[in-house]
Amino acid sequence: MxxxxxxxxxxxxxxxxxxxxxxxxxxxxxxxxxxxxxxxxxxELISNDEEDLRADIAVIREQVGLDEFLKVDDRLCVIKLYAPFCKACKAFGIKFRKLASEKGDRINAAREIIRSGKARFGEIEYSSNVKLCRALGIKKFPSVLIYRGGDDGGEKLTEIECKQKTAIEDIIAEMDQLLLPTGGNC
Structure with missing residues (x-):
């Protein structure tokens, strides 16, 4: 043969x-x-070791996708809005992924949530979601919107323009402030 x-x-x-x-x-x-x-x-090859996990950042398309993302649970929802042609957005994206890895859900290669975080993270890309970005009132990139998720479709809490070097620190401070217990709710 x-x-x-x-x-x-x-x-x-x-x-x-x-x-x-x-x-x-x-x-x-x-x-x-x-x-x-x-x-x-x-x-059998999927590892659930902490160093093999990655941040769970949902890609949001259209208003329906945003509504579904916000309805999942009542945690904070941190959503990055960016333009792929923007250099500041690219630099901010690296920091955003690190923040999502530290404060958000961590998933394995099979996209199973292994560790739940204090917040959920998502991103909206401008070029393919122009109508949604305009409806949200976004004028500068990169920007971050923070919502309180829930069955009612979520409540917009704040918007942060992220061109300054302290953007991540500003987001963390805002998240920490919003996570403080108020009247028994977290």
């Missing part, structure tokens, strides 16, 4: 055609076995 090599499998001469067909059938059989067993293999 001839081994399936690149030269044998991909040189289409009349004598190599049976070899190519055999290689093709083996490849299809292997792909079918892989698709049924890969889920199980993948599950």
């Amino acid at each position: 001839m081994a399936c090599t690149m030269s044998a499998c991909h040189s289409f001469t009349s004598s190599s055609l049976p070899v190519h067909m055999m290689c093709h059938e083996q490849s299809i059989s292997f792909q079918r076995r892989l698709s049924t067993s890969s889920l199980y293999l993948f599950r």
Whole structure:
């Protein structure tokens, strides 16, 4: 039996055609076995170690997506609004991901929440959500909106323009202030 090599499998001469067909059938059989067993293999490879987790930042599209994001629970919802062409937005995005990793939910490779945070984080990209950004009254990028989530669709608490170097500190201070217990509610 001839081994399936690149030269044998991909040189289409009349004598190599049976070899190519055999290689093709083996490849299809292997792909079918892989698709049924890969889920199980993948599950075994997923790590829930803290250093392997990443921040759960929801990508919000359209008003319906924002409404659904806010209705999940009553935690603070910190939403970054950015433009992909903005250099300040790119620099702020790195800091925002770090903040989301520290204060928000952490997920594994299967997108399962492993650690719940004090707040939930999301982002809205301007180019594909112009109407939503205008409806929210956003005039400068990057900006952060902080909502209190809930079944009623959430309540907008504050808006922070994030061009200054202290933007993350301002967001943390605002979050800490909003997380203080008031009348038994957190």
